[in-house]
């Protein structure tokens with residue numbers, strides 16, 4: 508596995524504000540990692556540190572083997588960045604804007620035009636960016652970040668302002684890049700949409716890294732219950748406790764549906780009982796803890812007195 512980013516004991520202070528507090532993690536090639544946290548958690552600060560736009564107050568950062576804050580950060584050309592609030596010169600056309608960024612990255616103009624097509628902006632290439640909708644500006648921002656076949660893509664809340672179809676298209680582009688070995692770090696508040704897209708999640712709170720792992724790993728650590736919804740036949744409704752047995756909490760959620768909160772060690776037993784011969788269950792749904800629930804859990808557990 509090739510290390511793309513190494514963050515080791517990094518602290519970043521802005522005056523009295525400690526935006527990042529002793530954070531360590533590494534990112535590997537071919538990983539899509541979601542960086543999540545409330546407003547002010549330190550996500551943008553971490554990205555700016557990786558870009559070398561600001562220097563850490565303490566600790567060490569290496570991006571593609573180099574110190575991003577060093578004078579000659581040559582790996583910078585292999586890093587793509589989509590800032591949270593993309594702003595372009597409204598007087599330039601989409602084509603001119605991308606041509607400008609292509610020159611900065613010493614990329615051929617041809618490639619810039621191909622990227623406009625990739626993000627679905629060919630039809631608006633010769634319109635002034637000032638006339639673009641928010642979603643179009645966001646797509647232009649993504650095209651700019653994709654210039655130069657980046658090995659590391661830092662995307663700060665990239666899908667804000669995109670409609671569902673554009674979001675889908677956006678994640679397809681990200682997946683394609685990841686498939687070619689790029690590392691993609693994306694910060695977002697849209698946890699539900701990240702659930703299926705990010706292989707790994709880093710949760711930040713007030714500058715501290717509170718959790719880091721795949722969804723499965725976070726579920727194992729958090730030990731939150733799985734919700735199992737059973738559609739119960741009429742005959743089974745009178746005595747749910749009788750056939751379900753001692754499996755923790757359950758409740759009727761509407762006429763025929765019973766929801767069981769199964770602790771990890773009870774999950775299989777609940778499913779056995781629900782599907783065993785004679786069980787009055789007509790259908791079932793298993794709902795593991797969502798990223799939203801895990802996020803709330805880790806924030807809460809960090810906020811308990813230390």
Ligand SMILES: Nc1ncnc2c1ncn2[C@@H]1O[C@H](COP(=O)(O)OP(=O)(O)OP(=O)(O)O)[C@@H](O)[C@H]1O
Pocket residue numbers: 521524525526544545546547548549550551552553591
């Ligand atoms: N240049 C700066 N000067 C002073 N304080 C700053 C500066 N940049 C960030 N901060 C502070 O550092 C903390 C972390 O900010 P950061 O922008 O990294 O959060 P974030 O997780 O990206 O938040 P959001 O989800 O709102 O974008 C905040 O308290 C913020 O006010």
